[in-house]
Amino acid sequence: MRLIRKAALGATALTAAVALSGCSGGGSDKAAGERNAEPRSIVQALRAVAKKTDEARTAKVEMTMSMPGAAGGEMKMSGVTGWNPTVMDVTATGSALAQDGGPGEMRMLWVDNVMYMQVDEESAESFGGKPWLKMDLQAMAEKSGDENLVKSMTGGLQDMNQDPAQQMGLLLDSPNIKRVGKETIDGVATEHYSGTLTMKEALEANSSTDFLTEEERKELLDGMEKSGVKGFDIEVWVDERDYPAKIDMTMDSPEGTMTISQRYSDYGTPVSVKAPPAGETTDLMEMFEELGKAGQEQPSGF
Template sequence: MLGSGDTGRGDVVFTAMCTFIVAALTGSAALLGLVGCDPDHGDTTAPTARTSAPVSAPPEVTEALRAAHTATDRAGSARVDAVLRIGDRMSTTTRGTLGWSDGLSGTLTIGYTGGSMARTMRELGSARTEARFVADVYYARMSDKFAALAQGRHWVKYRYDASTNFAPNQSVALLLAAGDARKVGRETVRGVSTTHYTGTVRVADLPTEGPDAAGSADLRKQLQDAGVTSQRVDVWIDARNLLVKRVERSGTASGAMDTTAHYSDFGAPVKAGKAPPAEDTVDYQDLLDQS
């Protein structure tokens, strides 16, 4: 799908698209599986997992996190305000309304605010982009300058595994997998009284046998694919058991990653996104194959 006859264009488009998809999927830790798309950064091999989990979190913490996971899942939608930083390579802002009651839906605005990859996006005229979730497909709206490199096509199509949970309660699920999950205390987040919980998920501690093995398999693969051996997770839960803030920190194949997201207006209407015209769409895998 790339244009021909322009030296270096393939490398520029490849770099930009890896960065774009990593940034746009900041709604959950599952995005870590995409960080490893840059072949020039690091070993993505994680240690062998243990066959049993570490010491469990206190029962009251586990109960509170399970309640938060259920309540946030049932809410079905929320307004999202998030920031992401991956080393000195890029930083982004993400805003919009996301729904997750029947697969992902909604439209987000992604702004590139700093780092080397942000400069690449600006050079492509895509410092601010639109992201659409339609069923199990994610679409990224790029610029006219990008389209000139992709046979006139403005939208990049990325199909992800529909079984992967990009909803905010995925962060709570991550924390439930941390054997050291604990309650930090009461804190106020943007005027809302919350309870703060924290813990570290270690790939080596995820069980490979027993009743929890099946539920850990996808998480282990996502983290291993991104070169992550451990991930710090903090969540803030309000009186309705809803996740109103999350912070995740980890080292990845593309550098240290920090994500902070705030959620509000749970149950807010979600603008139904539509798939762009096929003639104006290029598949991410085609760009990857030709880079």
């Protein structure tokens, strides 16, 4: 079960990564060109950020996550990501994966709302030599009787269908968004913005309605509440083309504080993620069902 728990940790990290990648933003080329002609308000700038990134749909990403709790630790990811539809091909490393003799490095794919995780050769022997694990998170959440495992695997699942404009809509709900000033990130000139938002403020605000339908907004906030998130702080560094060069986000939860630092580049880069061949894949949902049937058929006294 150690490998399954490790897979659950990877699922949590990947779903959080995809959900929070929606906080990346941009603005129209026209708006960027007019920046020097007439200063934009903070709201105008962030709305433009959401619009341009939504249109870009893909980017290269480098991300560092620090997760609380006994199963937490640090994880780094690098690769490519896309939204509308959600796709991802990243390699993860770090102490969070290396716990309890874990591999310390793992390639993870997200395609067609399913997660695939590549296991090492030794682990693959436990799955008939198949190097990929398939995790249909929603199906597993509905079928599994292990509430802790469900919580681990679906920690960020409620936010999976939120696109960048919708995430930026939540940032625009912050009552204290501010323009921090000009800063250089990795040699790139940027404008730094920051904001905070409690769940109470998010529930009472209505400025995000341009980006979210009422139903989408309710589902997103309900999901955050159920996961125990109390609020979040976000900082965004936007380059001269109105693309974010860096995003830092901090969220408070019952287990502690999760921090995520994301660096984006090459917006619009081609991203083609394909599911591994079925013959090289073990479906964990099917495996769980088979184990459950075996347990039910086991004679009493064993």
